[in-house]
Amino acid sequence: MNESSTTSPVKDAPQSIRVLLIEDSPPDALLIRGLLATGFTVTHVTDLGTGITAAHAPFDIVLLDLFLPDSRGLDTFTQFHSLHPELPILVMSGLDDEHFAESAVSDGAQDYLVKGQMDEVLLRRAVRYAMERKRVERALRDSEAFYQSLVESLPQYIYRKDAQGHFTFANRRFCVELGRTFQEIVGHTDYDFFPAELAAKYQADDQRVMAAGKVFEAVEEHTPPGGEKEYVQVVKSPVFDAQGKIIGTQGIFWDVTARVRGEEKLKKAHTDLARSREDLLRTLADLQRSHSRFKEAQQQMVEMEKMQTVGQMAAGIAHEVKNPLAVIRMGMDYLTNAIDTAGNEAVGTVLKDMQDALHRADGIIMGLLDFSAPGKVDLRPWDLNSLLRSSLNLVKHELKTAQVTVETDFCENLPPVLADTNKIKQVFVNALSNAIHAMPEGGRLTVRTYIKKLTPEEAKPSPGARQTHAFRAGERVLVTEIDDTGTGIPDDKLARVFEPFFTTKSTGKGTGLGLTVSRKIVELHEGTIQLQNLSPTGARATITLRTEKN
Amino acid sequence: MDQKRILVIDDEAALTRMIRLNLETTKRYLVREENRAPHAHTTAREFKPDLILMDVIMPGMDGGELASRFKADPVLTDIPIIFLTATISKREAAEGVTNGGYLFLPKPVGLKNLVECIENALSAKAHEHKAESKKDTEPAK
Numbered sequence: 039m040n041e042s043s044t045t046s047p048v049k050d051a052p053q054s055i056r057v058l059l060i061e062d063s064p065p066d067a068l069l070i071r072g073l074l075a076t077g078f079t080v081t082h083v084t085d086l087g088t089g090i091t092a093a094h095a096p097f098d099i100v101l102l103d104l105f106l107p108d109s110r111g112l113d114t115f116t117q118f119h120s121l122h123p124e125l126p127i128l129v130m131s132g133l134d135d136e137h138f139a140e141s142a143v144s145d146g147a148q149d150y151l152v153k154g155q156m157d158e159v160l161l162r163r164a165v166r167y168a169m170e171r172k173r174v175e176r177a178l179r180d181s182e183a184f185y186q187s188l189v190e191s192l193p194q195y196i197y198r199k200d201a202q203g204h205f206t207f208a209n210r211r212f213c214v215e216l217g218r219t220f221q222e223i224v225g226h227t228d229y230d231f232f233p234a235e236l237a238a239k240y241q242a243d244d245q246r247v248m249a250a251g252k253v254f255e256a257v258e259e260h261t262p263p264g265g266e267k268e269y270v271q272v273v274k275s276p277v278f279d280a281q282g283k284i285i286g287t288q289g290i291f292w293d294v295t296a297r298v299r300g301e302e303k304l305k306k307a308h309t310d311l312a313r314s315r316e317d318l319l320r321t322l323a324d325l326q327r328s329h330s331r332f333k334e335a336q337q338q339m340v341e342m343e344k345m346q347t348v349g350q351m352a353a354g355i356a357h358e359v360k361n362p363l364a365v366i367r368m369g370m371d372y373l374t375n376a377i378d379t380a381g382n383e384a385v386g387t388v389l390k391d392m393q394d395a396l397h398r399a400d401g402i403i404m405g406l407l408d409f410s411a412p413g414k415v416d417l418r419p420w421d422l423n424s425l426l427r428s429s430l431n432l433v434k435h436e437l438k439t440a441q442v443t444v445e446t447d448f449c450e451n452l453p454p455v456l457a458d459t460n461k462i463k464q465v466f467v468n469a470l471s472n473a474i475h476a477m478p479e480g481g482r483l484t485v486r487t488y489i490k491k492l493t494p495e496e497a498k499p500s501p502g503a504r505q506t507h508a509f510r511a512g513e514r515v516l517v518t519e520i521d522d523t524g525t526g527i528p529d530d531k532l533a534r535v536f537e538p539f540f541t542t543k544s545t546g547k548g549t550g551l552g553l554t555v556s557r558k559i560v561e562l563h564e565g566t567i568q569l570q571n572l573s574p575t576g577a578r579a580t581i582t583l584r585t586e587k588n
Numbered sequence: 589m590d591q592k593r594i595l596v597i598d599d600e601a602a603l604t605r606m607i608r609l610n611l612e613t614t615k616r617y618l619v620r621e622e623n624r625a626p627h628a629h630t631t632a633r634e635f636k637p638d639l640i641l642m643d644v645i646m647p648g649m650d651g652g653e654l655a656s657r658f659k660a661d662p663v664l665t666d667i668p669i670i671f672l673t674a675t676i677s678k679r680e681a682a683e684g685v686t687n688g689g690y691l692f693l694p695k696p697v698g699l700k701n702l703v704e705c706i707e708n709a710l711s712a713k714a715h716e717h718k719a720e721s722k723k724d725t726e727p728a729k
Contacts, residue, residue, distance in 0.1 A: 357645070360674030360695040361600050367696030368606030375613050375699075400696060 054079045055165065058097040060089035060118075061130070062106050066153055070101065073158045074165075086114055093122045099169050100127045102147075104138050111135070115142040126172030128164055148172055193292060195270075198277060200286040201248065203227045203241050207288075236260070244287045247274045251284060257294060269298035352406035359403055366396055405555055415461055415562040419454030419586050422487055422516050429466035430485065433474065441480035442473075449488045453585040455516050461559045462583070465567070468552040469520045469579040476524025476577060484521040489514055489585070509566075509582075518581045526571040535569055591618045592710060595637035597628045597654070598672065599646045607641065610699045617706075625649040629657055632664055639709055641702075644673040655690065668709040672697065 057074060059082045061067045071080050081097070083089045086109040093100065100122070104114045115129055129150040131139035139150030148168035151161065189196055189209045198207040208216075208223045216223060216231050228237035247254045254274040261267045272291040276284045370393055379386035430437075430444060437444060455462075473483050494511035509515060527535060536557045553569075560567040565583040572578050594617045596604045604621035611617040622631045625646040632640065640658070644651035651671055658664040674695045693705055 357674040361603060364672070364674075364695035364697065365600065365602040365606055367698060368603065368610050371699040372606060372610050372613065375610075396696070 055098045055169070056096060057081070057165070058083070058089065058093055058100045058125075060084070060086065060100065060106065061103045063103070066103070066130075070156075070161070073156070073161045077162075078165075085109075086117060090118060090121055093118070093125060097125060099165055099172075100125050101130060101151075101165075102127055103130045104135065104142070105132075112138050112141050112145070115147055116145065119146055124176070126168045128168045194290050195292065196288070196290045197223075198286060198288040199227075199244060201284070203244060206286065232260075243274060247276050247287050248284050251276050257298065258291075259298075268293060268295045270294060356403045356406045359399070363396065363400060363403065366392075367400075370396060405552070415458035415559070417456045417458055417563065420457050420459055422452055422455040422457075422518065422583070423448040423450075425455070425457065425459060425463060426466055426485055426487065426518065429463050429470060432463070432467050433470045436471065436474050437483070440474050440477060442477055443480075443482050445482060445484045447484065447486040452487060452489055452516060453514075455583050456586055457563060457583060458559075462563065465556040465559050465581065466518070466520075468556045469567075469581065472552065472579070473520055473522035473524070473577070476522045476526075481523035481576075483523075484519075486517075486519040486521070488517055490517055509584075514585060515565075516583050516585050518583070520579045520581075521572060521576060522578075523576045526575060526577045527569060529571070532569065532571070591616060592638040592706075593617070593635060594619045594706065595622060595628075595632055595635055595640045595642075596620070597622045597625060597631075597640065597642035597646075597651075599623055599625065599643065607702070611703070611706075614703060625651075625654060628654055629661070629664075632658065632667075633661070636663075637667060639706060639713075640667055640669045641672055641706075642669060644671050666713070668713045670705055670709060 055078050057078050057080045059067060059070060059080050061070065061082065062084045067082055067084075071082065074080055081092060081095075083092050084107070086106045089100070089102070089106075100118070102115060102118060104111055106114055109117060115127065119127060123146070126148045127142075127146075129139045129142040129147045130153055131150055132153050133155075136150070136152060139147075139152070143150055148171045149164050151164055156164075190211075192209075193211070194209075195212040195215055196207075196209040197205055197212050200206050204225055204227055205223045208220060210220075213220050213223060218231070223231075228240045231237075232240065243254055243256075252275075254272075256272050257269055258272050259267055259269050270291040271294045272289060274287055274289045277286040277288050279285045370389065374389055374393075377385055377389075379389070426446075426448070430446075436442075470483070470485075477483075492509050492511055492513050492515060497509045497511040497513065536553050553567075557567050560581060560583075563583055565581065567582075568580045570578050570580070594611060596607050596619060598604050598607075598621075601621070601623045604623060608619040608621055611619050620631065620635045620637065622628045626648045628642070628649075642651050642654065646654075651673075655669055655671075658667060658669065669690050671690055671692045672695055673692055691705060691709060693702065
């Protein structure tokens with residue numbers, strides 16, 4: 039019935055090769071069919087048109103005579119091949135038109151046979167080779183198409199260069215990026231597309247890759263013509279030939295602008311964050327500074343309030359104590375007159391001791407009143423050195439008793455000091471007395487005066503000072519220093535010596551008000567008084583006063 | 589010798605007593621104490637002192653008010669007043685603090701100082717009195 043049913047008995051035999059024979063010469067057709075009698079299924083047509091139609095059925099190979107009634111020569115092959123490019127074609131020619139057959143092979147025919155020179159072995163082998171060649175060709179094309187689609191469909195830019203830096207390949211994306219066709223790129227170098235500096239860099243990179251035989255990877259920035267700056271991740275690697283010799287480079291790169299921009303943004307955010315943190319820290323520091331300034335002010339206010347309270351209390355106490363003191367004083371006077379002490383020495387001593395104690399108690403009360411008295415000073419120009427000399431004169435008895443020697447180091451021709459003479463003398467006498475008391479075993483007292491211009495540092499009010507009129511930097515002030523060679527003031531006490539009722543002297547020796555009153559008086563003079571320890575021993579009282587305004 | 593009459597006004601009885609005892613030892617003064625300020629005016633009119641020593645701060649009536657009452661009373665207006673006070677300092681006293689023409693002495697005051705002040709005030713008064721009586725008589729001529 040049909041050919042498939044006739045071939046069905048040889049089920050287990052290898053499937054026969056289906057041959058389409060297009061041949062108009064009956065003897066030739068007969069010969070070929072004879073040669074392919076076993077293992078082949080031959081379908082024979084006698085003209086090209088019928089052949090082209092018949093080829094739509096599945097065939098493994100076509101045997102094509104180039105000279106047919108409806109087509110002659112190379113054109114026969116071309117026509118057929120263009121319509122059935124997938125079919126392997128074996129061209130048959132006569133001895134005298136072999137050159138047509140050669141042309142057909144170079145245009146894609148698998149092989150050619152010369153009529154009259156073929157035998158069974160040759161024909162069968164030619165058929166099988168033709169089929170194999172076509173299969174390989176197809177596989178190659180598939181493979182190429184595979185790689186082609188890989189290279190072209192990846193979202194990467196891909197190129198190759200030879201060892202001299204000429205482009206040998208560029209994928210479509212790369213061509214578009216450069217704005218050139220493939221033909222315009224291949225055979226050219228980087229210098230044809232990029233600024234010289236950049237091209238030199240690219241070539242240097244290529245050389246490095248080739249020298250090291252290693253992959254080079256980097257993020258590079260570039261600006262396409264008329265575009266915005268972009269970043270690309272570049273991977274360059276050496277290209278080897280079959281012998282493993284490096285014959286060029288290839289590169290693949292892709293746009294990482296978004297990533298780099300993101301990183302830049304992140305970095306900027308980091309920087310901004312760091313900056314805000316710095317700002318924050320600065321603000322914090324400012325805050326802490328103003329806080330401590332505020333605390334200082336608060337402390338001063340508290341101290342002032344304390345002083346005021348102490349002052350009011352002192353005034354109250356003074357008044358209350360003075361009345362009983364007045365009674366005692368009068369009583370002492372009365373008893374001193376009334377009792378004859380001539381025969382009784384002890385009574386006289388007792389009365390004298392009581393007088394002294396009374397005098398001391400009165401002194402404390404006087405101090406309290408001085409301290410609490412409303413501040414008013416009568417400032418007039420005086421000679422500072424004269425004030426000190428007369429103050430020293432007031433303590434000369436004490437100096438003698440305590441065996442203290444005095445050295446004066448007065449700066450002559452000082453401008454007059456602005457002072458309330460009685461009040462400032464009280465300050466000087468107090469400081470001198472303190473110095474003498476610090477040297478019960480004797481010692482040396484040094485009184486020094488000089489004038490100086492205040493530095494900005496010195497003009498700053500010392501912490502805790504209740505100065506209402508700060509000195510100005512550059513202001514000329516008169517300084518009095520009273521140094522002793524005593525034991526100094528214990529460091530932990532130094533900060534408290536101006537507090538009322540604070541004393542380092544033994545009970546009965548001091549009122550604890552001397553320096554408190556002194557400071558108050560000095561402050562009324564818009565001046566300062568400071569105490570400090572001297573090295574190796576001793577202490578210094580520094581009293582700074584204003585001179586007449588010039 | 590004619591004893592001068594001194595009125596001592598202070599709410600502190602011990603103090604007025606001490607002042608009295610001390611002043612009496614001089615034999616020059618006759619001293620009357622008054623410890624209740626509101627009664628002092630009556631006492632003064634009755635005692636007719638040559639000089640008044642008085643405290644400033646007292647319960648019931650203070651020294652300042654009392655002094656202005658004495659000034660307003662024609663019988664007492666010329667009597668010199670010395671204030672004894674706990675509210676001024678020794679230095680202020682040394683500077684001769686006066687207020688409204690009154691002399692102030694700080695407590696505690698010693699006898700010697702007190703007597704000096706009393707004598708000064710009395711002699712000043714006597715001086716002034718002499719001058720005034722002269723002035724009174726002259727225009728009458």
